[in-house]
């Protein structure tokens with residue numbers, strides 16, 4: 001159960017090898033999170049994430065095969081994890097890919113695959129999560145969206161639109177769960193320095209996985225519905241959303 005200070009004892013990560021998710025897990029385990037289930041595509045990176053959770057002091061650490069492009073398998077993996085581990089306090093949906101906008105525009109199938117990865121498959125997994133959490137009567141679902149979903153930019157509108165969809169879905173999911181004991185926290189990071197953004201020029205208000213993790217853990221503890229990382233982006237994007245289209249479309253890549 002999530003304790004009085006809002007700290008979960010168990011977490012299921014969808015996208016278990018994500019750098020941001022690993023930083024969140026690293027922050028949760030010393031808090032009193034004893035069980036860490038890392039769902040992801042089998043890889044050395046996923047095993048390394050499991051080893052890091054064990055080294056941080058978690059009692060039970062397991063990996064589960066999970067691929068958001070497997071539309072039947074992704075929700076089944078979530079349901080299977082709840083059946084196997086019983087009570088899960090926190091589900092962290094971190095799976096996602098950025099893609100290359102030019103390549104995606106040239107290859108509609110690749111674009112459809114990214115949309116499935118970031119939105120369709122994850123949405124199916126989140127519905128399975130909500131059903132299991134509704135049955136247990138408590139829990140928190142944290143969904144890593146992005147400020148890229150606040151308003152699609154021509155420089156990355158395929159990725160941005162997947163995050164808009166995921167964000168809208170998660171808002172509706174959260175509203176549908178009010179009164180069930182289950183809450184949804186949507187996280188909107190800006191540019192996070194790491195594997196996903198490797199080789200890219202730093203964007204204004206760039207942050208790190210550790211700083212995002214700090215903001216997310218604070219959000220979990222307070223039951224926040226939306227977390228911006230860094231927090232100033234809430235106000236930056238309140239303005240960005242209002243810019244005229246003619247100005248917005250001149251935003252640099």
Ligand SMILES: NC(=O)c1ccc[n+]([C@@H]2O[C@H](COP(=O)([O-])OP(=O)(O)OC[C@H]3O[C@@H](n4cnc5c(N)ncnc54)[C@H](OP(=O)(O)O)[C@@H]3O)[C@@H](O)[C@H]2O)c1
Nearest residue numbers: 015017018019020041067068094095096146189191192196
């Ligand atoms: N980095 C940023 O600047 C930034 C900013 C805003 C939002 N975000 C979002 O934050 C989340 C975590 O990103 P990150 O920065 O931690 O990047 P990351 O380390 O690359 O993590 C992304 C994770 O998603 C997993 N994934 C990709 N496709 C998948 C699929 N089909 N099925 C299951 N898992 C899949 C990857 O698995 P593999 O290890 O198997 O590749 C990887 O572990 C993502 O949703 C991302 O969109 C990131």
